[in-house]
Amino acid sequence: MRQHLVLYVNGQRHEVAGADAFSSLSDYLRNRLRLMGTKVVCAEGDCGSCSVLAGRPESGKLVYRAIDSCIQFLFQLDGAHIVTVEGLSNGHELSAVQQAMVTHHGSQCGYCTPGFVVAMTGLLENQPAPSEDDWRCGLTGNLCRCTGYTSILAAGTHAASQAHKSLTERYPNEALAAELQLLIQEPVAIRDGSRSVFSPTELKAAIEFLETSPTAKIVAGGTDVGVQINKRVIAPTIFLDLNRLQGLQEISLSSKDATGSSRSVLRCGVRARWVDLEPVCHEHAPEFAEIVSVFGSPQIRHVGTIGGNIVNGSPIADSLPFLFAMEAQVEIAGPRGVRTVDINDFYHGYRQTDLKAGELLTGVQIPLPTRAQSLSLYKVSRRRDLDISSFTAAILLEVVNGQVLEARIALGAVGPTVLRARQTESYLRNKPFTESVMQAAGEIAVKEISPISDVRGSADFRWQLTRNVFLKFFHQRARTAAKSA
Amino acid sequence: MKNVGQSIEHDAAQGHVTGTAPFLEDLPLPSDALTLGLVYSPVACGKITSLDLSAAKQVPGVAAIYTAADIPGHNYFGPHFRDEPVLADQQVLYVGQPVAVIAAESAHAITLARAQIILNIEAQEPILSIERAIKLERFIGPGRRIARGDTRTAIAAAPRKLAGVFHCGGQEQFYLESQAAIAYPGEQGQVIVHSSTQNPTEVQHVVAEALGVAQHQVVCLCKRMGGGFGGKETQAVLPAVLAALVAQKTGRTARLVLTKDEDMCSTGKRHEYRVEWEVGFDLQGKIEGVRANFFSNGGASADLSLAVLERSLLHFDNSYYLPHVEMVGKVCFTNFPSNTAFRGFGGPQGMIAIENIIHEIARDLNVDPYEVQLNNLYGTEDRNTTPYGQLVRKNHLPEIMSQLAATSQYRERRQAIEAQNKSDVLLLRGIAIMPMKFGISFTTKFLNQGNALVNIYTDGTIQVSTGATEMGQGVNTKIRQLVADEFGIGYDRVLLMPTSTEKNPNTSPTAASASTDLNGTAAVRACETLRGRLAELAAKKLASVELGLTESPECVIFEAGLVFDRRNPAAKLTFGQLCLQARLERIDLGARGFYATPGVDYNRETGRGNPFLYYTMGAAVAEVEIDRFTGSLRVPRVDLLMDIGRSINPAVDRGQIIGGFIQGMGWATAECLVYNERGELLSHSPTTYKIPAITDLPPVLRCDLFENNDNDENVARSKAVGEPPLMLAISVWTAVKQALSQAVETEDLRLPATGEEILRQLYRRANVAKSEIDAVETATNSVAPRAAVMINSPHSN
Known part of the structure; x- marks a missing residue:
């Protein structure tokens, strides 16, 4: 087991142990390496001033992507080549x-x-x-x-x-990629006083670690944990880093669901990154792709994972209304094996999940909308991009010959968890798909929610949006129908 | 080739793109330098009953903790009145008010020390809204009034009348580099302060007063700011004083850099306004009389609020002739950080108040607001004096408006949009045009001065120092161009040096858009002095008995790095040779220049005078697209036309215009300051406070300059550009208003026009739409004063 980190910064190899392993990348760059070009403004991944490139081996080559260095721990970057602004120019020659x-x-x-x-x-x-x-x-x-x-x-x-001039020319590529590829296949454990981090390569080791350290903070992309630590909301001392767990980043598509019925199902490993999900969704779940494209920012999507969004359990999590409406199944591994839970049963309260001590979310299976199902996802935020939602919703209807056969409504930011509007759903079933029915549905839905007023919007606003999305859904469909007619 | 008029790259661009242009947080410090952190009031209003620092002082790594009692000189400062404490003194007045400064070996020690401080505050009921302050008659300073004619009679006699109340919210400057300062002690009681400030002279003065030393014992320097936008005009003082205090007391270098959250929670912003208005007009929409009562949210001290309010009154006319007008204004005391300068300095609030009225008149008469604007626009021959009596000379507004209306196809697009709206159930569109006229000069007369120091070296290179500070706006670049042209040399031969009170004393803040005007002119004057000396020497050198050329300094030409007599261009000296020769002949190669803006004067008692040297003008057309169900706003197209005279650097000016416009768009449509009922700011970082992102930039944004060569009042016939374009973004807000006018009978759209606000207007019904201010009012009234409160960082929520 390796007890130090190895990372490259602007082509220079660095071995890091002790306290530095727990510092943010931006602090390490600025305070330890005195690379002052990287600026920190917000320390929460919302301004990009601290952007650096992280090069990681993918299929034998280094692929460089921008990340927010303020919310990345150094231990997450073992086996990466970091290029800062100082590493872009060649002497006095600007890129x-x-x-x-x-x-x-x-x-x-x-x-x-x-x-x-x-x-x-x-x-x-x-x-x-x-x-x-x-x-x-x-x-x-x-x-x-x-x-x-x-x-x-x-x-x-x-x-x-x-x-x-690509960075793959500026810095040695294949050789570096090969070295880094080897590095990330080793487990790493680092201790500094009371703090420790364990980065296993096998699921079994991770589960065993969680059994002995149930309070460990689990980190994959770290885009939320990093913010909470920087803003002193939490101060964890033990970390379980999922970044080198084999297999858990995979995304696959199957044509049968859990019951064996013929149905497209997207399976994502817990640490499937948004950047990798985006092209898959574009092809197979275009409605969700639109939500993914405004999920955080490129820097966030380059490291953030779907598992993080699920486990974080925020009522304003962007992916959840979709997962709720699709009745996605979450996979959980624990000391007693693997189980699956319908995501609609996964949340017990504000940021409380069904995960028991020692359990780890390993993936999610998402049945994709069938041809007969009509899905719309809504995200309302103050700003289109890089903003946390004020309101989210998923409306999925199956309409045959003008009659609603099936309805699934998931609403976010209107209660302590994302919720299914069950009464609205049962009202809608077997009703004609008309403007007045959808308007009535909105009136029922507002009775099922309990929004609060906060920095992202008032309760009134959220009530009004809940009413309105049903009508919006109707008029969007009407327009599509008119266009195709 | 002349440098002036060229789009030369920003002075520091190479440093910016390589990350090598240092800001205060990047500078290397001695190994024993102290890091500073502040202790903030967690309570909006209350009395400090006890402050126990003993445990905190024992924390390893803590060097010292100071409170108001440790300030050797004055604890109170302020540009208008000395009413703002450096550190809270018995009374706390807002959440986030600095109470103590911790000096430590590390940031970690500060965190530990903060947790050990026991601060007990007996909470009192705070004032958390303009309405509450009005009710309690809590105002700061005297009111302001500007009036002309008999407004009451004019309104009463007018064929049509309207009245209303208009609200516009505040705005965070959101400079990316937070407030910061470094200080270290010098000999003989001196202290040297590096400050991220728009106003080194004020920093010098306040540091001297707070430390109880003389002004000549304080040097304040500023190389650059990571943005200022007005937020560092007065409020850079506080970190500078605290760093200086620690340096003085400990004898060590001290650095204070606020975090983004601390900065947003503890510093002032653009003023929120309430405007009560009444207007009388004829059936063509021509205003016969108009009255406006301005109430600004001043926060807990005066700061610049009175000057900001005055500029609101001075810009309520915007571009319109108001025959009978009465404007009065009051600054409300509230328990918030003292609001301060922000690009536009009250101008935006004044202008949007009248644009709101123009649109209300148009709605009342069912005509295009553009017609109402044209019917009220300042004339070129008559109807061209402002309410304060200044003649609007060289008025290009009519041409600018007609040119932009034509190039933007305003009328055609408006028709198309209105037709489209009738059939589109999903989207609601709107379009609006507006003129803009902004007065250039400080309205406080004495500030209209600038000084510069120009040093020439014997290789013909030049260092220039002025009172202007560089915050990104390109003033250094422009002054470089002006100076280079004075000697006919390349701009790379001229460098702008850090702003320092040691070289440029008694300077004005870099503000009011006027820093190139003031400091650039002063630099040119210094150059004129030097050129005179050099021309005399060159004349001597270039004189020729054989050719019959007598010594004629007036015939000496400085061009392309060379100096020659225009009667015999073949004989040349390089500029460097001439400078070396000057030194050998004991001619002074350094000079100072001074400029005081002529002719500006304004009597604020009578509300009359000529406060401005000239006006920068422009116009904008904005188109908006609203999601009828979510209120979400898009701005698909914007057309801008600006008269900035002859541009010294078109690329820099274009950057100011577009940058200012987008910043204004943030104010008008998106940036929401949200406080809770305890007066805590909830939107204190980019996660919760949303400035425009790159995708908010209108896909079509046309920005043209209006050809104008007649501004001979100002250096190189240029016009100031920093603030005016921000106000063009009011057009985006009025476009929302225009869109709403097609969907609802009435509205009282506030600013910012967020999705939430737009939806509130589209679905006005009894069970919805309870105003935020009313909510705050009720909550404030119902909150019982909290007794002893433990200290907390302002962003603990």
Whole structure:
């Protein structure tokens, strides 16, 4: 068992043990390595100023993606090559992105600029000819208060037209990838005083660890745990890091559900990242793909996992209304084996789940909408991108010959958990699919919810949205029908 | 080639993109430097009954903890009145008010020490809304009033009358670099302060007063800020004073950098306003008389609130001739951090108040608001004096409006949108146009001055220091261009040095959009002095008895790095050669320049005068698209047209226009400051406070400059650009209003027009739509004063 971390920063190898292993990557870069180009503004992954690139081996090559260094623990980055803004230029020679940002006046005060340069480089690493829309969607994780973004978009477009010199040329690739690949196949355990972290490679070891350390904080992407620690909401001392558990990142599609019926089912390992789920959803669950595309920011999606979103159990979790409406099954491994639970039964209260001490969520099976099912997902937030929802909903109806045969309604941010509006569902069944029925459904739904007023919206707002989504669903369908007619 | 007029790259762009341009948090400090952390009041209003620091002082790594009692000089400061304590003194006035400063070897020690502090506060009932302050008649300073004509009679006699109450919310500056300062002691009682400040002189003054030393014992420097937007005009003072206090007392370097949450919880913002208005107009929508009562949320001390309020009154006319008008304003005392400067400085609130009225008139008459705007627009020959008596000279507003209406196809699009709305059940669209006129100069006369120091070296390179501070707006770049052109050299031969009170004393804040105007002109004047000396020397060197050329300094040309006599261009000196020669001949190569804006004066007692040197003008058209069921807003297209005279640097100015517009759009549509009933800010970080992201940028955003060469009042015929474009974003808000006017009979749209606010307007019914302010009011009234409260960080919720 290795008792130190190995990571590369701008091509330099670093071995880390002790307290540093528990620090955030941004603190390590700034305080230990004195790489001051990486700025920390919010310390919660909501501004992107601390963006760095994390290169990890994928199919024998290093793939670099932007991450928020403020909410990544160093122990999560064992076996990664971190490239900071300092590692992008070659001596005094600016990279194409850097030069384009200078030429196109992409910086004003300069505080967000390193983060933008990094995120833009990451985008070009993975998308050779981005459109303006790709640039916009690719940079939602970076806030700028000065420029109004126009000049940054111009710089991006220009940089893309130049020959972008990939980081795989700038830094040794295959050799580094091979070394890092070996590193992440070893389990790691690090201790510093009362703090410890265990990164097993096998599920069995993880379960055993949880049995002896039931209070361990389980970390995969860490995008929420990191925020809670930075903001001193929690101060865990024992961590179980899932990042090298084999197999639990896999995404697969099968054509039979648990009962053996013919049905497309998407299975995601607990640490399937959003970035990997996005293309699969685009093809097989386009409604959910839209939600995934505004889930956090690219930096968050590059590390955040579907398992994290489920276990976190927030009533405003973006993925849950979809999972509730699809009646997804969560897979749980524990000392006494594996069990599955319908996600509709998984939450017992505000951020309380069915997981017992020593149990670990290992995956989720999501039956996908059939041809007869009509699904709409709603996410209302103050800002379209990189915002936590004020309200979420999933409406799934099966309408045959103008009659509603099946209805599933899941609503988020209107109670302590995401909830199914069961009375509304039973009202809708066997009713004609009309505007007045949907309006009546909204009136029933508001009686099933108990929203509160908070920083993201008032209870009144959430009541009104609950009413309105039913009508919106109806009019969206009417428009689609009119178009196809 | 001239540098002025070129889109030269930002002064620090290379440093920005490589991450090598340091901010205060990045600077290396001596190994014994102290880290500072503040202890904040958890209570909005109350009396400190005890503060026990003994356990906290014993925490390993804690060097010292200071409270108000440890401040050797004045604990109170403020630009208007000395009413703001550096550290709370017996009374706490808002949640997040600094009560003590902890100096420690590490951030961790500060965390541990904070937990050991026992702070007991006897809570009193706070004032948490403008309405409450009005009810209790709690106002700060004297009211402001500007009036012309007989408003009461004019309104009474007008064919149509309307009245209403308009609310607009505040806005967080959200500079990315939080408030920060570093201080270290010097000899003879001196202290050197590096501050992220728009106002080094004020930092110097307040540090001296608080520390009980003289002004010549304090040096304040600022190399750059990671954004300011007004938030560092007065409020950079507090961290600077506390760092200086620790440096003075411990003899060690001290650095204080607030976290984003601390910064947002403890510093002031753009003022929230309540405007009560009444208007009388004719059937063409021409305003005959208008009255507006402004109430701003000042927070717990005066800060700049009176000046901000004054600018609201001075911009209520926006671009319209108001024959009979009465504007009065009051700053309300509330238990919030003292609100302060923010780009626009009261102008946005004044302007949106009249744009709201214009749209209400248009709705009343069932006409296009554009017609109402045109019928009230300032004239070029008559109807062109402002309510305060200043003539609107060189008025390009009519041309700007007609040009933009044509290029944006405003009328055609409006028709199309209204037709589309009739059949679209999912989306509701709106479009609005607006003019904008913003007065340039500080309305406080003495601030209209700038000084500069220009040093030439013997290789012909130049260092320039001015009172302007660089916060990203490009003032350094522009001054570099101006100076380079004075000597006909490349801009790379000129460097702008850190702003320091040691080189530039008694400066004005970098504010009011005027820093290039003031400091750039001062730099040019210093250059003129130096050029005179150099021309004299060059004339001597270039004189030729054989060619019959007498010494004629007026014939000396500085061009392309060379100096020559225009009568004999073949004989040339390089600029560097001439500078070296000057030193050898004992000619002074350093000079200072000074500029005081001529002709500006304003009497705030009578509300009359010429507060502005000139006006920056512009216009905007915004189109919006609203989801009828969720209220979600998109802005698909914006067209901007700005008159900024002759641009010194078009790319920098374009960056200011678009950046200012998007920032204004955040204010108008998205940025929501949410407090709970205890006066705690709930939206204190980007997770909960949403500034525009890149996807909020309108997909079509056209930004054009209006050709104008007549601003001979100002340096290089340019016009100030920093603040004015922010107000063009009011068009996005009025576009929402215009959209709503097609869907509901009446509305009282507030700002920001968030999805929630829009939905509230679309579904106004009894069981919904209880206003936030009423909710706060009720909650405030019902909350019993809390007794002893343990200290907590302001973001513990």
